[in-house]
Amino acid sequence: MKLPFKQPSQIALVVSVALGLSACGQQIKPVATAPAVDAKAAAEFVNDAEVKLEALSIEASRAEWIYSNFITEDTAALSAAMGEKTTSMSVQLATQAATFAGLKLDPVVARKLNSLRSSLILPAPLDPAKNAELAKISSELNGLYGKGKYCFASGECMTQTELSALMAESKDPQLLLEAWQGWRQIAKPMRSLFQREVELANEGARDLGFADLSELWRSQYDMKPQEFSNELDRLWGEIKPLYDSLHCYVRGELNEQYGDEVAPKTGPIPAHLLGNMWAQHWGTIYNSVAPKDADPGFDVTELLAKNGYDEVKMVKQAESFFTSLGFDALPETFWSRSLFVQPKDRDVVCHASAWDLDNQDDIRIKMCIQKTAEDFTVIHHELGHNFYQRAYKNQPYIFKGSANDGFHEAIGDTIALSITPKYLQQIGLLETVPDASKDIGLLLQQALNKIAFMPFGLMIDQWRWQVFNGQIKPEDYNKAWWDLREKYQGVKAPIERTEADFDPGAKYHVPGNVPYTRYFLAHVLQFQFHKALCDIAGDTGPVHRCSIYGNKEAGAKLNQMLEMGASKPWPEALEVVTGTQQMDAKAVLDYFAPLQTWLNEQNTQAQRQCGW
Numbered sequence: 334m335k336l337p338f339k340q341p342s343q344i345a346l347v348v349s350v351a352l353g354l355s356a357c358g359q360q361i362k363p364v365a366t367a368p369a370v371d372a373k374a375a376a377e378f379v380n381d382a383e384v385k386l387e388a389l390s391i392e393a394s395r396a397e398w399i400y401s402n403f404i405t406e407d408t409a410a411l412s413a414a415m416g417e418k419t420t421s422m423s424v425q426l427a428t429q430a431a432t433f434a435g436l437k438l439d440p441v442v443a444r445k446l447n448s449l450r451s452s453l454i455l456p457a458p459l460d461p462a463k464n465a466e467l468a469k470i471s472s473e474l475n476g477l478y479g480k481g482k483y484c485f486a487s488g489e490c491m492t493q494t495e496l497s498a499l500m501a502e503s504k505d506p507q508l509l510l511e512a513w514q515g516w517r518q519i520a521k522p523m524r525s526l527f528q529r530e531v532e533l534a535n536e537g538a539r540d541l542g543f544a545d546l547s548e549l550w551r552s553q554y555d556m557k558p559q560e561f562s563n564e565l566d567r568l569w570g571e572i573k574p575l576y577d578s579l580h581c582y583v584r585g586e587l588n589e590q591y592g593d594e595v596a597p598k599t600g601p602i603p604a605h606l607l608g609n610m611w612a613q614h615w616g617t618i619y620n621s622v623a624p625k626d627a628d629p630g631f632d633v634t635e636l637l638a639k640n641g642y643d644e645v646k647m648v649k650q651a652e653s654f655f656t657s658l659g660f661d662a663l664p665e666t667f668w669s670r671s672l673f674v675q676p677k678d679r680d681v682v683c684h685a686s687a688w689d690l691d692n693q694d695d696i697r698i699k700m701c702i703q704k705t706a707e708d709f710t711v712i713h714h715e716l717g718h719n720f721y722q723r724a725y726k727n728q729p730y731i732f733k734g735s736a737n738d739g740f741h742e743a744i745g746d747t748i749a750l751s752i753t754p755k756y757l758q759q760i761g762l763l764e765t766v767p768d769a770s771k772d773i774g775l776l777l778q779q780a781l782n783k784i785a786f787m788p789f790g791l792m793i794d795q796w797r798w799q800v801f802n803g804q805i806k807p808e809d810y811n812k813a814w815w816d817l818r819e820k821y822q823g824v825k826a827p828i829e830r831t832e833a834d835f836d837p838g839a840k841y842h843v844p845g846n847v848p849y850t851r852y853f854l855a856h857v858l859q860f861q862f863h864k865a866l867c868d869i870a871g872d873t874g875p876v877h878r879c880s881i882y883g884n885k886e887a888g889a890k891l892n893q894m895l896e897m898g899a900s901k902p903w904p905e906a907l908e909v910v911t912g913t914q915q916m917d918a919k920a921v922l923d924y925f926a927p928l929q930t931w932l933n934e935q936n937t938q939a940q941r942q943c944g945w
């Protein structure tokens with residue numbers, strides 16, 4: 334993992350960004366903030382900062398890796414101490430970087446200074462006591478999530494992974510409700526910690542010259558914060574009609590399955606019925622809503638089981654997609670050091686993540702793999718992070734990151750869009766490729782994951798940004814959360830919620846301090862990348878049937894973008910693969926165009942009243 338600046342993919346990095354204290358318990362003295370004198374001093378400062386940060390990042394990564402793999406009081410304390418140290422240094426460097434503003438600088442130096450100043454996720458105030466407090470809170474919140482369990486009345490206790498599996502499989506509304514409600518118990522004690530964390534980090538952001546943490550988070554996209562917010566509104570506006578059609582169709586089908594009492598025909602959908610703990614991906618309810626005449630008749634989860642895939646074999650298969658594109662195989666240490674299976678004997682952070690321990694080749698994933706279609710995709714997602722990390726390893730430290738954080742999240746997903754029936758046949762999982770009459774089933778399956786996700790990908794940070802800028806007050810945390818869930822996703826809590834609850838905390842990225850808009854961006858970008866790479870591969874068929882498997886030309890083009898890391902503004906990286914500098918939802922809409930038509934027909938035929 335890397336320190337503060339950049340990336341993302343790994344959660345740990347973000348965690349470390351948050352924290353800080355110094356080696357041997359000594360406090361790092363705040364650096365002098367006298368105006369810097371000249372461009373030469375700026376270049377020297379940047380070089381020096383990179384050396385310091387790189388060295389610290391390795392130490393911080395190790396501490397964080399150990400904490401996430403063995404959650405105990407001791408590892409929490411070590412993680413907090415390390416976080417304190419890294420945050421302290423990062424904040425000092427960011428403060429100093431700001432003093433070079435206004436000088437005429439070499440563009441590379443200027444870009445690095447800007448990155449130093451604006452890449453923190455959880456900046457601490459300069460006051461060491463407050464830095465220590467923030468580091469401790471941040472570690473504690475992570476631990477609360479990682480250790481979270483819910484015990485049913487029967488006495489059986491389940492982790493988040495187990496509860497999520499239950500939510501994906503069960504069709505019993507009572508059981509779904511209990512799992513949904515049970516998991517959210519873990520978040521109640523997070524509320525006051527989170528509130529204090531926001532206060533401290535806001536103060537840290539103000540110390541760095543930002544209005545608040547919201548402005549800082551939105552300053553990481555090579556454009557003004559308000560322009561970035563406008564971009565998001567624009568993209569969502571383009572996608573929303575497709576989402577509305579999907580929502581309408583799914584709500585109608587759920588109503589037929591569960592009846593008016595449990596799943597009403599109108600209004601927001603109760604959030605426990607969508608096959609996922611957070612109603613963020615709906616692919617697991619595909620069987621309940623599948624089209625009668627266009628279901629392709631296979632299920633990847635079953636194919637994996639039938640073909641004897643265990644966790645390691647699933648990862649090997651994903652790796653082989655990347656090597657088929659011309660990427661080098663993963664190093665031996667990846668296999669010996671990664672975590673693939675949830676340990677029975679200790680608490681770990683199960684939420685999947687990809688790590689780069691030495692900023693070179695010590696790349697790993699940490700994931701409690703379930704042998705399901707969903708996790709087969711998530712493995713590709715995680716390896717996308719690792720292959721990206723390795724591709725930019727020769728960049729200077731500050732540029733070891735993605736073009737923007739959405740790019741990091743989009744790479745593995747782009748590859749996973751190539752997991753088509755034809756590909757499954759090529760690798761021996763599927764016997765016959767369904768004909769084109771089954772495309773609607775395949776597209777619906779894909780939309781239940783990708784399109785259903787988009788408003789969720791957007792709303793989490795809409796909530797956080799308003800919390801950060803004070804528009805949402807602590808006494809309204811939960812109400813505001815559900816207002817936004819309803820506004821964007823058209824879902825509602827299945828039972829009454831009050832301010833004794835803290836439902837945002839039941840989603841990993843809130844206690845984990847991982848910005849979330851990156852996933853929304855990734856869901857737009859991956860369709861742009863997929864289309865462009867299919868064009869490069871010379872595929873002339875429908876884009877939803879295209880797989881770039883084995884195409885070295887597409888692989889080389891992708892690698893060209895990955896190698897750039899964060900060295901250039903993201904529109905330039907985007908242009909390398911797609912030929913355009915604009916994020917554009919058209920690729921999403923083109924991919925799903927046949928489904929959009931079909932959904933509208935279905936909704937009209939069934940005389941459904943859409944909207945909520």
Ligand code: X8Z
Nearest residue numbers: 342613684685686711714852
């Ligand atoms: O957190 C992740 C990855 C790790 S970066 C597994 N994702 C988001 C989530 O699970 O909420 C991928 C999709 C969205």
Ligand code: ZN
Nearest residue numbers: 342714718742
């Ligand atoms: Zn990711």
